[in-house]
Amino acid sequence: MITFDNYVPSIYINGRWKSASSRKKTPVRNPATWDILTHVSYGDEVDTKNAIEAAGEAKEGWASLSPRKRSNILYRAYQLMEENAERIAAVLTMEQGKPLREAKGEIKSAASFLLWYAEEANRLYGEWIPSSIESKRLSVIPQPVGVVGAITPWNFPASMITRKVAPALAAGCTVVLKPASETPLTAIEIVKILEKAGVPDGVVNLVTGNSAKIGDALLHHEAVRLITFTGSTEVGKHLMRESADQVKKLSLELGGHAPIIIFADADLEKAAEMTLASKFRNSGQTCICANRVYVEDKIWDNFKKVLVEKVEAMRLGDGLGDDVDMGPLINEGATEKVHEQVKDAVAKGAEVACGGNIWEGTDKGHYYLPTVLSDVRNDMLVMKEETFGPILPLQSFTSEEEAIRAANDSEYGLAAYFFTKNLDRSVRVAEKLDYGIIGINDVFPAVAEAPFGGIKQSGIGKEGGHHGIHEYVELKYISMGIEN
Ligand SMILES: NC(=O)C1=CN([C@@H]2O[C@H](COP(=O)(O)OP(=O)(O)OC[C@H]3O[C@@H](n4cnc5c(N)ncnc54)[C@H](OP(=O)(O)O)[C@@H]3O)[C@@H](O)[C@H]2O)C=CC1
Numbered sequence: 344m345i346t347f348d349n350y351v352p353s354i355y356i357n358g359r360w361k362s363a364s365s366r367k368k369t370p371v372r373n374p375a376t377w378d379i380l381t382h383v384s385y386g387d388e389v390d391t392k393n394a395i396e397a398a399g400e401a402k403e404g405w406a407s408l409s410p411r412k413r414s415n416i417l418y419r420a421y422q423l424m425e426e427n428a429e430r431i432a433a434v435l436t437m438e439q440g441k442p443l444r445e446a447k448g449e450i451k452s453a454a455s456f457l458l459w460y461a462e463e464a465n466r467l468y469g470e471w472i473p474s475s476i477e478s479k480r481l482s483v484i485p486q487p488v489g490v491v492g493a494i495t496p497w498n499f500p501a502s503m504i505t506r507k508v509a510p511a512l513a514a515g516c517t518v519v520l521k522p523a524s525e526t527p528l529t530a531i532e533i534v535k536i537l538e539k540a541g542v543p544d545g546v547v548n549l550v551t552g553n554s555a556k557i558g559d560a561l562l563h564h565e566a567v568r569l570i571t572f573t574g575s576t577e578v579g580k581h582l583m584r585e586s587a588d589q590v591k592k593l594s595l596e597l598g599g600h601a602p603i604i605i606f607a608d609a610d611l612e613k614a615a616e617m618t619l620a621s622k623f624r625n626s627g628q629t630c631i632c633a634n635r636v637y638v639e640d641k642i643w644d645n646f647k648k649v650l651v652e653k654v655e656a657m658r659l660g661d662g663l664g665d666d667v668d669m670g671p672l673i674n675e676g677a678t679e680k681v682h683e684q685v686k687d688a689v690a691k692g693a694e695v696a697c698g699g700n701i702w703e704g705t706d707k708g709h710y711y712l713p714t715v716l717s718d719v720r721n722d723m724l725v726m727k728e729e730t731f732g733p734i735l736p737l738q739s740f741t742s743e744e745e746a747i748r749a750a751n752d753s754e755y756g757l758a759a760y761f762f763t764k765n766l767d768r769s770v771r772v773a774e775k776l777d778y779g780i781i782g783i784n785d786v787f788p789a790v791a792e793a794p795f796g797g798i799k800q801s802g803i804g805k806e807g808g809h810h811g812i813h814e815y816v817e818l819k820y821i822s823m824g825i826e827n
């Protein structure tokens with residue numbers, strides 16, 4: 344069992360751990376029990392300005408290191424994360440709530456981004472362009488954007504950090520990181536690993552606290568040239584608006600509302616199992632989880648029966664417990680929002696096939712029963728607004744065209760999935776779905792080696808793959824006149 348002192352300094356600037364300049368502190372709670380785990384520093388614009396200045400001073404030295412030297416430090420960080428995975432996973436579960444098994448999986452995923460960008464650091468190539476003019480030589484060199492402001496959410500408090508910090512460091516940038524208020528302890532663990540791996544003072548800085556004040560300081564300081572953000576579309580739009588003043592680069596991973604289409608020729612058992620896994624991972628608090636299921640009418644009764652039986656067998660509890668399939672939601676507001684969507688759907692005629700209420704199995708923490716709704720209509724909130732909770736609405740369809748039209752009827756465009764064994768259909772449907780990420784007979788697309796990101800109101804830019812490092816560089820074109 345991991346215990347914490349009553350207060351943990353959580354601001355890290357220029358290689359030193361410190362308290363907020365205001366001396367303010369804020370509690371960190373365990374969502375499974377709502378008990379206070381510890382208190383951390385509650386920073387603001389003063390701390391952020393100091394962090395940005397430290398990052399600015401460290402920028403030249405870090406960028407001038409050979410990529411191999413930056414790569415070695417990232418690789419050491421990868422090794423340290425693997426060696427400390429058990430501890431970090433337990434800390435993550437204690438402050439975020441997901442079952443320990445999922446937390447361990449997240450740490451492996453987080454470590455894989457450190458490994459992948461340790462490798463990519465050595466492959467950030469430029470270009471030599473054949474000139475149409477004999478007296479010229481043309482080249483393009485990638486250069487780091489400089490100081491990066493990184494803002495991350497609470498639902499994947501480890502992998503959302505390394506998905507940004509790893510490519511930033513690989514490209515030669517320096518970072519000011521602001522994690523979510525609910526999950527600062529995981530961020531502290533990751534920054535301590537980077538410190539131990541040999542990241543020089545000022546290259547990575549951590550500021551916890553008042554998100555609006557920290558955010559505004561990042562948005563309005565000239566030295567910050569890129570804001571990379573993962574979180575809600577609402578906050579993403581705020582950052583877009585405020586970044587315009589200084590024309591900052593943006594990388595935005597925002598909300599989603601993923602459809603899953605189950606065709607009659609699918610492997611029914613596998614489709615039901617994966618639909619459940621996608622929906623109820625992290626209690627449904629993921630941006631790429633299934634938010635609505637479209638089932639071909641020929642298999643409607645059978646699929647619904649198989650799915651509901653599996654959902655009803657799920658075990659809820661504290662994520663540190665054994666044999667827990669689903670933990671709590673992040674806070675009371677989350678359960679209230681989820682319950683509002685269920686009440687709205689039922690009021691408009693939906694049937695609750697299972698779940699449909701707050702879990703009464705405990706009087707501590709905030710849990711919601713895994714819920715399946717049927718007879719849903721498109722005017723229900725659950726079919727339009729991101730749920731970010733364990734609610735799964737089912738709707739039937741007759742034709743492939745009808746399913747694609749329904750699936751595309753969303754302002755979001757992050758991830759979409761479908762199950763079929765038909766190869767021709769796989770190509771047709773994948774090409775017609777308006778989403779940045781498509782899963783065919785697969786609902787776990789996020790890997791370090793592939794570009795993750797949405798279109799429409801789900802964001803801008805990619806994280807992961809060789810594409811992901813390009814968010815952190817500027818391409819400089821050099822035109823050189825020569826005497827032939
Ligand atoms: N596309 C993707 O990959 C992902 C998208 N998401 C989306 O994020 C949402 C859930 O995460 P959640 O944390 O609630 O999202 P929020 O957008 O509320 O918060 C995300 C981060 O932004 C910070 N923040 C909030 N307001 C401001 C502000 N005015 N200026 C600067 N920073 C700010 C938060 O700080 P604080 O905690 O202090 O409020 C937090 O660190 C869902 O919509 C989900 O879809 C989540 C994960 C991945």
Ligand SMILES: O=C(O)[C@H](O)CS(=O)(=O)O
Binds near residue numbers: 499502629632795
């Ligand atoms: O949903 C999220 O917040 C994460 O992006 C999910 S995943 O990419 O880690 O699977």
